[in-house]
Amino acid sequence: MTRFASFADLRAACLDLPSGDEEAAARVALREGSLTKPPRSLGRLEETVAWLARWQGKSPPRLEAVEILVFAGNHGVTAQGVSAYPAEVTAQMVANFAAGGAAINQLARVAEAELRVIALDLDGPTADFTVEPAMEEAEFLEAVAAGHDALSRQADLVVLGEMGIGNTTSAAAIAAALFGGGGARFAGHGTGVDEAGLKRKQAAIDAGLKRHEAALNDPPRIAAALGGRELAAILGACLAARRARIPVLIDGFVSTAAVAPLKKLRADALDHALSGHMSAEAGHRLLLQELGLKPLLDLGMRLGEGSGAAVAVLVLRAALACHTGMATFAEAHVSDKMRNR
Amino acid sequence: MTRFASFADLRAACLDLPSGDEEAAARVALREGSLTKPPRSLGRLEETVAWLARWQGKSPPRLEAVEILVFAGNHGVTAQGVSAYPAEVTAQMVANFAAGGAAINQLARVAEAELRVIALDLDGPTADFTVEPAMEEAEFLEAVAAGHDALSRQADLVVLGEMGIGNTTSAAAIAAALFGGGGARFAGHGTGVDEAGLKRKQAAIDAGLKRHEAALNDPPRIAAALGGRELAAILGACLAARRARIPVLIDGFVSTAAVAPLKKLRADALDHALSGHMSAEAGHRLLLQELGLKPLLDLGMRLGEGSGAAVAVLVLRAALACHTGMATFAEAHVSDKMRNR
Numbered sequence: 001m002t003r004f005a006s007f008a009d010l011r012a013a014c015l016d017l018p019s020g021d022e023e024a025a026a027r028v029a030l031r032e033g034s035l036t037k038p039p040r041s042l043g044r045l046e047e048t049v050a051w052l053a054r055w056q057g058k059s060p061p062r063l064e065a066v067e068i069l070v071f072a073g074n075h076g077v078t079a080q081g082v083s084a085y086p087a088e089v090t091a092q093m094v095a096n097f098a099a100g101g102a103a104i105n106q107l108a109r110v111a112e113a114e115l116r117v118i119a120l121d122l123d124g125p126t127a128d129f130t131v132e133p134a135m136e137e138a139e140f141l142e143a144v145a146a147g148h149d150a151l152s153r154q155a156d157l158v159v160l161g162e163m164g165i166g167n168t169t170s171a172a173a174i175a176a177a178l179f180g181g182g183g184a185r186f187a188g189h190g191t192g193v194d195e196a197g198l199k200r201k202q203a204a205i206d207a208g209l210k211r212h213e214a215a216l217n218d219p220p221r222i223a224a225a226l227g228g229r230e231l232a233a234i235l236g237a238c239l240a241a242r243r244a245r246i247p248v249l250i251d252g253f254v255s256t257a258a259v260a261p262l263k264k265l266r267a268d269a270l271d272h273a274l275s276g277h278m279s280a281e282a283g284h285r286l287l288l289q290e291l292g293l294k295p296l297l298d299l300g301m302r303l304g305e306g307s308g309a310a311v312a313v314l315v316l317r318a319a320l321a322c323h324t325g326m327a328t329f330a331e332a333h334v335s336d337k338m339r340n341r
Numbered sequence: 342m343t344r345f346a347s348f349a350d351l352r353a354a355c356l357d358l359p360s361g362d363e364e365a366a367a368r369v370a371l372r373e374g375s376l377t378k379p380p381r382s383l384g385r386l387e388e389t390v391a392w393l394a395r396w397q398g399k400s401p402p403r404l405e406a407v408e409i410l411v412f413a414g415n416h417g418v419t420a421q422g423v424s425a426y427p428a429e430v431t432a433q434m435v436a437n438f439a440a441g442g443a444a445i446n447q448l449a450r451v452a453e454a455e456l457r458v459i460a461l462d463l464d465g466p467t468a469d470f471t472v473e474p475a476m477e478e479a480e481f482l483e484a485v486a487a488g489h490d491a492l493s494r495q496a497d498l499v500v501l502g503e504m505g506i507g508n509t510t511s512a513a514a515i516a517a518a519l520f521g522g523g524g525a526r527f528a529g530h531g532t533g534v535d536e537a538g539l540k541r542k543q544a545a546i547d548a549g550l551k552r553h554e555a556a557l558n559d560p561p562r563i564a565a566a567l568g569g570r571e572l573a574a575i576l577g578a579c580l581a582a583r584r585a586r587i588p589v590l591i592d593g594f595v596s597t598a599a600v601a602p603l604k605k606l607r608a609d610a611l612d613h614a615l616s617g618h619m620s621a622e623a624g625h626r627l628l629l630q631e632l633g634l635k636p637l638l639d640l641g642m643r644l645g646e647g648s649g650a651a652v653a654v655l656v657l658r659a660a661l662a663c664h665t666g667m668a669t670f671a672e673a674h675v676s677d678k679m680r681n682r
Contacts (some may be wrong), residue, residue, distance in 0.1 A: 106665075297638065321450065
């Protein structure tokens with residue numbers, strides 16, 4: 001079992017990170033240049049294969065064991081009327097995941113990925129962050145460790161997703177705490193709150209930012225004060241993946257906000273992570289810009305559960321199939337001489 | 342065998358088109374609303390399932406028989422030094438398709454689609470359009486008919502792609518003829534011409550537009566004078582798909598330019614077609630805007646062969662899996678009551 005003894009201990013772990021394997025990435029690029037297509041004409045497909053190789057330290061990379069981890073948690077801030085759905089829906093959806101009836105179950109099957117759902121104390125929601133920290137230090141570190149331990153060390157790729165009624169409010173609060181702008185900048189309609197609900201959401205975020213002003217200079221404290229157990233677990237899993245050099249596909253707004261504190265601690269801390277998609281949730285575009293992440297897909301999805309990143313797994317499978325299966329110019333007797341005039 | 346006797350005959354066929362099945366699309370939307378997710382939270386995934394149902398006339402739609410048709414042709418305009426590769430590469434790549442070594446072979450396998458390659462008189466390139474019409478009326482209509490006949494009437498979805506050294510020049514010329522702006526507006530680097538090559542390409546397009554000025558008020562004549570056999574065949578296949586109510590995924594710049602004359606003839610002629618992706622080829626974004634098409638993917642690909650649209654097939658498979666496989670709120674005992682305050 002992973003143990004982080006304190007915020008300081010977690011910070012230290014987040015600063016001590018391995019680099020990518022540039023040689024593996026270079027071997028991928030070399031082979032790409034020899035394949036029967038104009039140079040770089042597969043665009044991001046080529047880039048993603050090099051990225052997989054860099055973080056797996058393997059050329060060619062593999063996508064045999066793809067794991068989707070969905071963390072679920074409940075949020076005291078729902079007391080502020082910030083969500084379109086009642087908090088019971090979190091547990092109901094976890095049951096739906098177990099029964100195979102949710103979107104992510106279908107997408108995991110299509111993506112040939114293993115889905116694992118980790119429910120984090122759904123009967124004990126975090127505290128309402130407008131009143132007190134969502135989690136005390138020990139509680140937060142326990143959720144981080146749960147995420148850290150959930151990762152299989154044998155995965156070739158991990159997708160990080162979440163479920164938690166109220167968690168776009170936590171995500172927007174973390175984003176605003178890290179990058180400024182307050183509730184108005186990052187709050188969106190989430191699962192579908194009306195205009196009055198959106199106003200309550202913005203007000204709750206602004207109240208939380210004010211309440212926890214003293215914590216806002218420290219990314220782990222921000223994640224504890226304003227976040228949620230599932231967000232903390234995603235942070236832990238993303239950190240564990242980096243330590244094990246496993247590439248990560250991040251899902252939408254909530255997952256992106258969950259890992260954002262890592263980037264604030266260390267500029268290259270998310271280099272092993274790719275943004276799977278741009279969510280339709282209002283704050284996601286801004287947050288991705290702040291993090292310098294360029295999403296693979298933009299399909300107007302806003303479901304969470306890892307769903308957008310699961311679709312992006314298909315793009316990676318297509319990219320890898322081209323990389324490993326295509327003939328070289330020499331093998332196919334195709335002229336790779338550019339015309340000289 | 343399909344026969345179009347004249348430009349006028351083809352025009353008449355392009356104007357006599359079936360509509361979509363709005364009832365099937367509505368049944369899809371009704372089911373989507375009952376599934377365990379916030380309304381419309383799967384974004385374009387939900388839209389594409391409704392679109393498949395509308396054009397297949399089936400709810401739920403099917404993706405059992407997915408067909409990728411790649412048409413290949415050679416272009417006399419290569420004499421103007423418009424391409425980075427010599428014209429022999431068209432036939433070499435057709436051999437590569439047959440041997441299974443090209444990108445589209447790998448992508449077809451991942452997309453579980455049947456790939457069929459139709460080479461159109463590669464030893465007889467079209468005429469150099471800067472000097473004379475690329476194709477005479479009968480030659481053009483024969484290529485349209487070849488495309489029309491290539492389509493299996495049993496397909497659930499067809500992807501239209503192409504291979505032809507020099508064909509981004511034809512595509513840019515068609516786009517400029519239909520939408521204005523000359524060679525400077527739609528010409529790009531294609532497979533990788535340098536700046537001098539790009540200048541030659543723009544000049545060739547402008548010379549072609551001037552040379553065939555008298556034909557520019559008639560979309561089929563534009564396609565004959567400035568196009569190529571593979572572009573004409575794509576137009577024919579797209580028309581055949583509409584008549585058979587088979588949904589079409591259009592690939593990149595060349596494929597989009599190939600079907601653009603249909604839209605100019607009749608505003609709703611491409612409603613059964615979805616743009617699979619936005620190519621990195623410079624003119625594609627502009628052309629999609631002119632046509633009012635919103636691509637599913639934007640991955641910086643610029644290979645042709647149907648490759649971008651083949652990746653988009655994966656998105657459709659993901660969308661359909663959610664639609665058919667998810668539980669409803671009632672089945673999963675999940676509360677679909679929005680919170681009332």
